[in-house]
Amino acid sequence: MRRLAARVAPPTATFLAGTLLAELLIRALGVSPLLLPTPSAVARAAWSYRETLLPALASTTGAVLVGLAASVALGVLAAIALAASRWVERAFYPYAIFFQIVPIVAVAPLLVIWFGYGWRAVVAAAFIVSVFPVIANALAGLRSVDPALLDLFRLYGAGRLARLVKLELPWALPSLFTGLRVAAGLAVIGAIVGEFVGGGGLGVVVLGAMRQQRTDLVFAAILHASGLGLVLFAAVDVIGRIVLRRWHWREEIP
Amino acid sequence: MRGSPIVGLAVLLCLVTAACSRGGPPAGRVALALNWKPEPEFGGLFEAQRTGAFRRQGLDVEITGGPGAPIVQMLAAGQMAYGIAAADEVLVARDRGADIVAVYATYQTNPQGIMVHASRGVNSLDELFAGEGGTLAVEPGLAYVKWLRKRYDLSRFQIVPYGFSIAPFLAEPRMAQQVFVTAEPIAARRQGAEPKVFLIADSGFDPYAAVVITTTQRVRERPDEVSRFVTALREGWRGYLEDPGPTNREMHARNPEMDAETFALGAVAQQPLIEDEFTRAHGLGAMSLERWRVLGEQLQELELLDQEPVAADCFAAF
Numbered sequence: 001m002r003r004l005a006a007r008v009a010p011p012t013a014t015f016l017a018g019t020l021l022a023e024l025l026i027r028a029l030g031v032s033p034l035l036l037p038t039p040s041a042v043a044r045a046a047w048s049y050r051e052t053l054l055p056a057l058a059s060t061t062g063a064v065l066v067g068l069a070a071s072v073a074l075g076v077l078a079a080i081a082l083a084a085s086r087w088v089e090r091a092f093y094p095y096a097i098f099f100q101i102v103p104i105v106a107v108a109p110l111l112v113i114w115f116g117y118g119w120r121a122v123v124a125a126a127f128i129v130s131v132f133p134v135i136a137n138a139l140a141g142l143r144s145v146d147p148a149l150l151d152l153f154r155l156y157g158a159g160r161l162a163r164l165v166k167l168e169l170p171w172a173l174p175s176l177f178t179g180l181r182v183a184a185g186l187a188v189i190g191a192i193v194g195e196f197v198g199g200g201g202l203g204v205v206v207l208g209a210m211r212q213q214r215t216d217l218v219f220a221a222i223l224h225a226s227g228l229g230l231v232l233f234a235a236v237d238v239i240g241r242i243v244l245r246r247w248h249w250r251e252e253i254p
Numbered sequence: 255m256r257g258s259p260i261v262g263l264a265v266l267l268c269l270v271t272a273a274c275s276r277g278g279p280p281a282g283r284v285a286l287a288l289n290w291k292p293e294p295e296f297g298g299l300f301e302a303q304r305t306g307a308f309r310r311q312g313l314d315v316e317i318t319g320g321p322g323a324p325i326v327q328m329l330a331a332g333q334m335a336y337g338i339a340a341a342d343e344v345l346v347a348r349d350r351g352a353d354i355v356a357v358y359a360t361y362q363t364n365p366q367g368i369m370v371h372a373s374r375g376v377n378s379l380d381e382l383f384a385g386e387g388g389t390l391a392v393e394p395g396l397a398y399v400k401w402l403r404k405r406y407d408l409s410r411f412q413i414v415p416y417g418f419s420i421a422p423f424l425a426e427p428r429m430a431q432q433v434f435v436t437a438e439p440i441a442a443r444r445q446g447a448e449p450k451v452f453l454i455a456d457s458g459f460d461p462y463a464a465v466v467i468t469t470t471q472r473v474r475e476r477p478d479e480v481s482r483f484v485t486a487l488r489e490g491w492r493g494y495l496e497d498p499g500p501t502n503r504e505m506h507a508r509n510p511e512m513d514a515e516t517f518a519l520g521a522v523a524q525q526p527l528i529e530d531e532f533t534r535a536h537g538l539g540a541m542s543l544e545r546w547r548v549l550g551e552q553l554q555e556l557e558l559l560d561q562e563p564v565a566a567d568c569f570a571a572f
Contacts, residue, residue, distance in 0.1 A: 032330050034352050109417045113425070117389060117414040199414040207415065208395030212558060213326060213343070213350050 037216040042223065045216035052205060057224045060201035063119055063191045064228065067126025071183055074127075075134030076176065080164065082135070083142040093139075100132035104190055108197045117199050125194025130183035137179025141172025177240035184232035188225055284335035284483070286466075287319030287328055292505035293512060294436050294498065294520035295360065295464045296338070298538075301501040302490025311482035321418075326352050329469055336468050336483065340364075341461035341549055342397040342558075344568055349559040353470040356569040357480055358487050358539035359462035363527040364455045366398060366463065369423065369433040372448040379452045383407060388428030391416040396432070400556045401459040423447070435527070436520035437512070444516065461549050462541060473570045484572040488538045495525060541569045 019039045026038045033041060046053060078096060082089045104125055111121040145168050153163050195203025202221045209217035288296055299317060302308050308315040318334070319325065325337035326347040336357075339347070344356050368379065368390070376382045379402070387410025392399045394415055402408060416432050420442050423429045433439055435451055442449045454460070466487060473480050494501055498521035506514050533540055543565055550563035 032327075032351060034327055034330055034347070034350050109419055112414075112417065113421060117412065117422075195415075197415055197417045204394045204415060207393065211393060211395030212397075213346050213352075215350075 034213060034215055037219055041216045042219045045214065046220035046223065049205075049217055049220065053202075053221060053224055056200075056202045056205045056221070057228065059119075060122075060188070060191050060195065060203070060225065061228055063122040063194070063201065064126050064187045064232065066119075067123045067191060068130055068180075068183060068187045068232075070123070070127045071131040071134050071187065072180065075131045075179075075183075076138050078131075078135050079138035079142055079172075082139050083168070089139075096132065096135050099128055099135075102128060104129050104193050108193050111194065112197050115198075119198070119200065121198030122191050122194035122200060122203075125198070126187040126190040129190035129193075130187040133179040133182040133186065134176070135179075137182075138172055138176045141175030142168050144175070145171045173244060174240075177236060177244070180236045180240070181233055184236050185229045188229040188232065192225055283314045283316060284479075285316045285318055285333070287323055287325050287334045287337040288317060289319060289323055289325050289338045290321055291509040291512070293434075293509065294502070294505075294517060294524055295365070295434065297494040297498055297501055297505070297521060298360065298487060298491030300490075300505050301494040301498075302486045304501055304504055305490065305493055307486040307489040307493075308483075311486040313479070313483060313486060315483075315486075325467070326354060329354055329467065332469075335472060336466055339465055339467050340463045341465055341546070341568075342553060344465060344467060345546075345550055345553050345563050346397070346558055348568065349561055349563065354467050355470045355473055355567070356462070356465045356467050356541060357473070357572060358466040358484050359541045359569075360464035360466070360491070360539060361462060361524070361527045362530050362532055364398075364453070364460045364463045365435045365524060365527050366455075367433055367435055367451045367453040368402075368430055369439055369442065369449045369451045370430045371427050372450045373427055374450075376450075379406065379454075379457050382430065382452065383411075385410075386428070387411050388430060389414055389422075389426065391422065391429065391431040393432065397461070397553060397556065397558055398454045398459050399432075400558065401454070401552065402457070404556060405457060420445070423449075436524045437516070440516045440519045440523065441512075444513075459552060460545075462545070466539075470567070480570070481572045484539065491528065491538050494521070495529060540571065 023039050026036055037045070082093055082096070107128075108121075108125055111124050115121045115124050149167060149171075150163070153167055158166070191201065192203040192206070195201040196207060202225050205221045206218055209215075209221060286299065288299075290296075292300060296317075303315055303317060319328075319337070323337075325334070325339055326343065328334040329337050330347075330352045339354075339356075341356065341359065344354060347354055368382065370376060370382060374382070374385070376385055383402075383406035390408065390411040391414050399413075411430070420431070420438050423431050423438075423442065424445055424447050431438070433451060435453065439449045439451050466484075468480060498518070502514070502517040502521060506512065506517050529538065532542070536542075546565035546568045550559070550565050550568070553559050554563065
């Protein structure tokens with residue numbers, strides 16, 4: 001309990017101090033609410049538009065989770081395939097990097113043409129931006145297996161599948177979770193960009209609020225999106241701990 | 255407009271810093287911020303610049319901005335002297351505390367409408383929304399979409415964001431989308447579609463569009479400059495209406511994505527929306543108190559305003 005308090009107290013304190021400082025500064029400088037709303041105005045907007053924001057948040061969360069799940073499944077499979085041989089890696093890895101550098105804002109309108117309007121385009125956008133960190137980190141993990149252990153497996157005559165399931169994948173887990181933490185935040189960004197063109201969720205709330213010049217609602221929607229990102233990050237962290245706690249000495253989460 | 259919310263937010267944050275430092279262009283030079291690429295809707299502005307109408311009025315005008323530019327915020331931050339907005343945006347901005355005012359209304363009839371495929375066989379918005387439904391692509395948050403929702407039953411339509419490409423429309427016969435009558439329908443026809451357009455204005459919601467705005471403070475402190483600006487605009491539009499050719503060529507050079515023929519056709523299509531009985535009596539760009547009052551009431555009814563609007567404060571006649 002005391003340890004929990006010690007972990008929660010510092011970020012809460014910086015949050016309160018930061019919010020207070022922003023509130024005072026914006027008020028003191030007399031910045032127009034059209035340009036930058038005070039934190040209290042954002043909180044009021046979040047409350048009075050809760051019936052818009054919460055369903056939108058739920059919709060975005062759904063798309064992010066599906067996109068992220070697809071990233072994990074396909075990303076890990078891709079990493080296993082790439083790790084199978086140096087030749088395969090050389091032949092295909094450069095094209096995996098495509099996913100990292102694809103300007104999602106530019107291709108988003110195409111997603112609508114390929115997948116139609118609605119959640120499929122949104123999930124696709126979340127997937128595209130979040131799959132690369134999964135591939136890259138899973139691959140790095142698979143490649144970093146202790147050679148002595150590989151020798152040991154060979155010595156005992158373990159087959160390819162046994163080596164993968166019992167040695168390489170468990171070994172790659174900490175690295176995979178590092179990738180997942182990056183992917184979780186990116187998936188939120190991808191989903192919102194997807195929503196700009198595909199419709200639904202917080203993305204459309206942001207667009208509508210911009211057009212109606214409700215800057216306070218724009219910030220409230222962005223806060224919901226960052227909240228989602230934070231919760232996902234924390235969830236990946238917790239799952240990582242649970243999965244790794246029993247037998248992984250390498251994972252030392254600060 | 256793609257990605258413009260991100261750009262908009264970035265600009266917003268820059269403006270916050272600018273608002274605190276109070277920069278702005280040097281005296282004598284004024285900036286006019288457009289909210290879209292050079293298209294026939296801005297013909298008179300580019301004409302005024304090309305033919306020296308601004309210069310003859312002692313004004314050095316820089317035309318800037320573009321899709322997604324947060325015009326109202328730029329004006330409120332003192333970075334731009336003049337900008338382009340729609341009349342409904344003026345009322346909403348004033349409601350949010352921006353002290354801006356309209357000085358010239360280019361379109362007397364709002365050029366926005368809903369485009370459908372003629373193959374649907376509908377002849378009005380009433381028939382469209384009473385019919386079989388489909389997909390309707392519109393920008394989220396548009397005032398007139400709220401108006402349509404209130405007036406018609408849109409439940410048979412899947413409402414999706416408009417991405418400023420007519421490709422989805424061309425591909426899908428049951429698709430309907432927002433348009434500027436001077437742009438998308440012409441482009442769609444040139445690509446082989448047979449579109450039909452219903453003006454929103456015909457359903458009773460008709461805000462002035464391509465309205466030139468400035469701050470109330472500027473009108474109060476430099477009425478002479480604003481007056482000369484409006485005079486030059488009127489001269490520019492007069493010239494453009496008579497012969498849009500040379501200015502169309504210049505705008506086409508700045509916006510090559512729109513082809514020359516669409517420029518020419520758009521300039522013709524918009525003429526009746528710009529010049530009508532009212533402007534013949536009161537001059538191009540003139541506005542009436544009655545229309546601002548009606549619009550204010552409509553926006554209040556749509557719950558887009560928090561306070562009671564004052565129609566007389568929304569515009570200044572020159």
